[in-house]
Amino acid sequence: MPVLGAFVFPPIDELFRWKDLWFNGSPLAINKTVLLVLISSLMIVTIFILGSRKRALRPGGVQNVVEMTYEFIDNGITKDVVGHDAGRFTPFLGTLFLFILFLNFWEVIPGIQFPPTSRMGIPGFLALLVYAVYLVTGFKNQGFKYLTGHLFPPGVPKALYILVTPIEFVQLFLVRPFSLAVRLLANMMAGHILLTALALLTAYALDTNPGILKVIAVGPFLLNIGVTGFEILVAFLQAYIFTLLTAVYLGDALHPDH
Amino acid sequence: MSQLIVAATQLQPDLKAGLQSIGAGIAYGAAAIGPGIGIGLVVGNAIQAMARQPEMQGTIRTTMFLGIAFTEALALFGFVLFFLAKS
């Protein structure tokens, strides 16, 4: 007789690891995560190329969405945070934002409900890419001063360099990419675990034997709906924050006293 | 004490997993305290700033998100530590 006491949460690993669907075992094996990444990429490319093909003076539908996204990235992130001379970074930041946003949104799509960004491979790759981009930009723009400006910040007493320099070094080369990747991963992972736990609780409550006890299922079910709404916000916010932080690091690489 | 724990884990394999879980839980809980207070301060002061200068709302909100993101990083390290400590 399964009652609530019999509730067992599956090992976390089981919520995130999927078996290969095609090309089993090869380095390019495709599982659910990869499949979702590919579908999202296809969707982004389709929407944005279709939306930008038609150049009506009075935009409507897809074109409107596409142009609003561009404005949002170009004005809200590139020009405000990176700098007014940084228009060339809009394509990179825009693609980054859309890629993360679409992947995050799978978390709340009924029937899929799994964010590929909760697998370290994707945020990890994106963080490494951003890391490479801001380091290259920084060294290309400021030369070696990019490094010294960070490690030996001006206006700090010489004695404090013993303390400041190692912290800044770790910050620049380790904490930045690591926190960028982990922030996205942890938020999506936590959201997914929370939603799964609530769904499982509902299911277990519905499975209890004395029929009257099934009423308990209402609690986690309603909570699940609420948390899903919250996760929609988180999905957007995490994409925004990832892009924003990338913009901040890029702005720092472009303008030293920013 | 530590020798006692080692001996106990050898006797009882489940004990190791249990202790790991306790340690992970404490680690994450402790890691969440500071960022919790920090994010509260960041958001509270951001709201105060917005109330004082509503015309600066956009800039303040962006800065607030940045502040939250930097503060949150510590809690996230705790989150990762939780998984590392558990296995």
Next chain:
Amino acid sequence: MFATLLLAATEVSVKAKNPILPEGKEILWAAIAFVIVFSLLAWKAWPAIRAALKARQDKISEDLEKAEAARMEAETSLEDYKRQLAEARNDASRIIEEARLQAEGVRQERIAAVEGEIAELRARAAEDIRLATQRAMSDLQGRVAELSIELAEKVVERNLDRQTQTALIESYINQVGSN
């Protein structure tokens, strides 16, 4: 039943690994997908969107300039109209003033004429009255004299010399009338 369904949906792994460690295939595919998306968007989408927005911006600023020019023109013509209107109003009030002055003159003239007429009439009437009074006076004098003579005749029962009598009474009456 739901629980078994959900458990079936979650995938059971072969060997338990740490869930936060990356998997090679996922990194590879993410890299491939991101590079493809980035290149396609950078090649096709972003420049087109930028161009469309630029075109709209140009169009809008051009329209604004045109509107500004039209506004300036409208303002100058409005100024013109206002000036003309003020002129017309001035003219009108000048004409009205003139007419009023003219009318006033005519009125004064008419009043003077009528007043003259009235004075003449009054003078004539006074003259008439004076003549009538004079005539009536002389009539009355004659009559009074006759009556007095008759009365005296009757009183004294004596026929006096009429001539003397009349002269006597005339002098008497004159004396009375002058009083």
